[in-house]
Amino acid sequence: MTAREPGMIIIDRSVHTLLAHWRRVIFVDWHGVLSRDPFWMSILDGNHPLKSRLEANLAQIFSRDVPTAHEWMRGQLSSAEIISAMDIKLGRHYRDDFLQRRLDVDCRRMRVNVELFEILRVLRARALIVIATDNMDCFARAFDCVRSRARRSPETALTLTDWAIFCDDIVCSSDVGRLKSEDPDGFFGPWLSAHGLSFADALLIDDRADNCEVFARRGGYAVQWKMGTNQISEVTKAVERWMDVPTGS
Secondary structure, eight states: OOOOOHHHHOOSOOHHHHHHHHTOEEEEOSBTTTBOOOTTHHHHTTTOTTHHHHHHHHHHHTOTTSSHHHHHHTTSSOHHHHHHHHOOOOOTTSOTTHHHHHHHHHHHTOBOOHHHHHHHHHHTTTSEEEEEEOOOHHHHHHHHHHTTSOOOOTTTOOBHHHHGGGOOEEEEHHHHTSOTTTOHHHHHHHHHHHTTOOGGGEEEEESOHHHHHHHHHTTOEEEEOOTTTSOHHHHHHHHHHHHHSOTTO
């Protein structure tokens, strides 16, 4: 996304408030931190007639023995190419683009970690909130689609569609062409530079140790945290400690 000028985000505020808002950024991983839902959840979670064939194909794609998943995450392969390579016969009851349409819809409907999102929503008064994810073109497309929509009532606010509005931006590996652990400068660097920030002004919340390690080596502050494993208080305390340290320290 094109970087906005600070005045386009905060109007009629003091210079101190404006600079405070723009001199910190919290990067938050998606899968394992903000959500655990897989692609095509509506097919995999139930008795859909395509479930077994889709599961078999996804198991192969995400196997450690093949590079397909990483190529998809780097944007070297598109979702359309992945679906075409699966060669799943849909039958006459389905449109040819059924799997693509269902993938896009299911990405927008991914269930989120509401408790963590509530914390991030409050923190937006003190820092930019940016999703930083090794992910595919379909997810980046879903985020862009729903980000400008209004939030629903608390009773139904459970998905990406409901909560994307509380994120300021996204850095996705399929857009930048590299993964976090492989090239942190190439992944985070362009966004930081575009916003006049450095790694010293940034915090990363991620479930992977390798991502946290390379981010910390570049001068950032990293918190390894996994949804369903760690307590929410752990990430809250870590973020508050970071907030208490002057930027660039």
